[in-house]
Amino acid sequence: MRKVAIVGVGMTKFGEHWERGFRDLVTEAGVRALEDAGMSGAEISAGYVGTMAAGSLIGQEHTGALIADYMGLNPIPITRVEGACASGSLALRQGVMAVASGMHDVVVVGGVEKMTDLDTAEVSEILGGAGDQEWELFLGATFPALYAMMARRYMHEHGATEEMLASVAVKNHKHGSMNPLAQFQNEITIQDVLDSKMVADPLKILDCSPLTDGAAALVLAPLESAKKYTDTPIEIAASAQASDTIALHNRESLTGVKAARIAAQAAYRQAGISPSQVKVAEVHDCFTIAEIMAIEDLGFFPKGKGGEASLNGETQIGAKVAVNTSGGLKACGHPVGATGIKQAVEIAWQLRGEAGKRQAPGADIGLSHNVGGSGATAVVHIYRRVN
Amino acid sequence: MKESLPLTWRKIPDRYRLLGTACKNCGSYYFPARHVCPKCRRKGKIEGCQFSGRGRVLSFTEIHAPPAGFEEQIPYVMAIVELAEGARCTAEIVDVLGKDVGIGDEVEMVFRKIQSHDPEGLIHYGFKFRKVKK
Numbered sequence: 001m002r003k004v005a006i007v008g009v010g011m012t013k014f015g016e017h018w019e020r021g022f023r024d025l026v027t028e029a030g031v032r033a034l035e036d037a038g039m040s041g042a043e044i045s046a047g048y049v050g051t052m053a054a055g056s057l058i059g060q061e062h063t064g065a066l067i068a069d070y071m072g073l074n075p076i077p078i079t080r081v082e083g084a085c086a087s088g089s090l091a092l093r094q095g096v097m098a099v100a101s102g103m104h105d106v107v108v109v110g111g112v113e114k115m116t117d118l119d120t121a122e123v124s125e126i127l128g129g130a131g132d133q134e135w136e137l138f139l140g141a142t143f144p145a146l147y148a149m150m151a152r153r154y155m156h157e158h159g160a161t162e163e164m165l166a167s168v169a170v171k172n173h174k175h176g177s178m179n180p181l182a183q184f185q186n187e188i189t190i191q192d193v194l195d196s197k198m199v200a201d202p203l204k205i206l207d208c209s210p211l212t213d214g215a216a217a218l219v220l221a222p223l224e225s226a227k228k229y230t231d232t233p234i235e236i237a238a239s240a241q242a243s244d245t246i247a248l249h250n251r252e253s254l255t256g257v258k259a260a261r262i263a264a265q266a267a268y269r270q271a272g273i274s275p276s277q278v279k280v281a282e283v284h285d286c287f288t289i290a291e292i293m294a295i296e297d298l299g300f301f302p303k304g305k306g307g308e309a310s311l312n313g314e315t316q317i318g319a320k321v322a323v324n325t326s327g328g329l330k331a332c333g334h335p336v337g338a339t340g341i342k343q344a345v346e347i348a349w350q351l352r353g354e355a356g357k358r359q360a361p362g363a364d365i366g367l368s369h370n371v372g373g374s375g376a377t378a379v380v381h382i383y384r385r386v387n
Numbered sequence: 388m389k390e391s392l393p394l395t396w397r398k399i400p401d402r403y404r405l406l407g408t409a410c411k412n413c414g415s416y417y418f419p420a421r422h423v424c425p426k427c428r429r430k431g432k433i434e435g436c437q438f439s440g441r442g443r444v445l446s447f448t449e450i451h452a453p454p455a456g457f458e459e460q461i462p463y464v465m466a467i468v469e470l471a472e473g474a475r476c477t478a479e480i481v482d483v484l485g486k487d488v489g490i491g492d493e494v495e496m497v498f499r500k501i502q503s504h505d506p507e508g509l510i511h512y513g514f515k516f517r518k519v520k521k
Contacts, residue, residue: 152490
């Protein structure tokens with residue numbers, strides 16, 4: 001298999017884009033990625049796009065063809081993939097496999113979601129489809145409720161506090177305040193989180209990621225020819241994915257995401273590194289408890305210590321591992337299909353040293369961790385700066 | 388989410404009576420019913436199983452931001468219940484608030500209305516749980 005590199009990255013601002021639609025957003029991200037790679041588009045031989053729920057959110061299926069059309073990329077083969085909130089990373093993984101195998105040379109991968117054209121209740125119901133519709137959501141559970149039950153069990157088993165959960169949101173807003181593309185660029189305090197409206201006890205609204213419009217894109221090429229397109233190629237050193245039961249209640253444990261642990265172990269093996277070598281990580285903080293479980297599942301902190309580590313500032317920029325420098329899903333925003341690609345874009349900027357005020361010092365190895373649903377799909381990628 | 392009449396009809400045995408399945412090869416219980424034992428796959432021997440309806444709370448939450456159809460119930464308690472036979476399900480705990488529920492509490496199944504907001508007038512019934520009186 002060939003080694004694969006990121007040679008171009010691009011994303012839109014994340015937020016409420018009332019004035020712009022699905023195709024405007026994804027086209028902007030794609031064009032930015034091609035410009036970044038110094039390409040016209042003629043070199044692109046295939047595309048993969050992640051979007052979770054375009055059919056329900058904007059009534060549009062067949063989004064692969066739509067995007068190739070509006071990007072001016074016809075007649076390339078382009079394929080949409082879906083894995084709930086991990087759809088973006090699935091698209092990236094398809095692209096990596098296509099280039100690594102030699103099936104395609106230069107590939108564009110993207111992620112997009114247009115979420116604010118419907119009211120919040122409708123969107124929440126659509127997102128519920130990432131869980132078990134018949135046996136969780138229909139019976140009265142919500143997505144925050146599933147993560148709230150993980151949080152409750154985690155607090156029961158490990159003695160974590162609501163302040164520890166809140167500290168994740170505080171840190172991610174702080175990072176988001178340094179990211180001009182983030183949806184929320186305001187700082188918040190632990191007290192703000194604790195005082196915010198209850199959604200599903202113990203999770204309040206400021207423990208939850210928002211609804212967001214946005215898109216992100218990457219151009220991938222074989223590492224051996226990457227220097228043709230960029231002076232700063234980023235090698236994708238590992239791509240791993242795992243699955244677990246669709247319903248949360250059937251998982252072995254509620255206090256971690258087993259699929260993420262399996263994917264992480266496979267990714268570390270592929271890259272030949274240990275967790276302690278990762279300097280910068282984008283992890284799936286759809287709810288604050290999710291980041292605490294993520295940093296444990298990824299091996300950055302021992303089981304049960306993630307909450308304390310978060311509260312002690314051990315995951316902020318400047319710490320041994322900087323987690324969610326973009327602001328994460330919480331502050332940068334969570335256009336579900338775009339999130340996995342945005343994570344890769346942020347890591348690429350960090351490893352190139354182009355992350356501006358939020359640059360993590362000494363970032364040479366990065367990781368992204370993207371979870372679908374309450375943990376039925378997990379995808380981990382590892383990235384390395386090429387000198 | 389709105390659920391169709393045929394889908395609701397198909398779910399009657401599971402939702403009204405907690406009918407699931409068990410694998411006679413490995414002794415695992417499944418609710419809702421599964422036709423393939425994920426542990427034994429082709430070696431599995433799946434048979435129907437009536438669950439007792441007794442169980443324990445594995446985790447729970449009190450919901451304040453409800454999905455469509457549950458607006459009038461807030462706040463209400465949802466839980467992951469581990470049934471006595473071993474299978475687990477997600478269900479509402481009735482007649483309590485979150486402060487009255489604890490992990491490990493014993494519960495029993497009750498038959499209740501789940502949703503009645505269907506524009507075609509379909510009323511959905513099914514299982515919920517209540518705390519067992521000591």
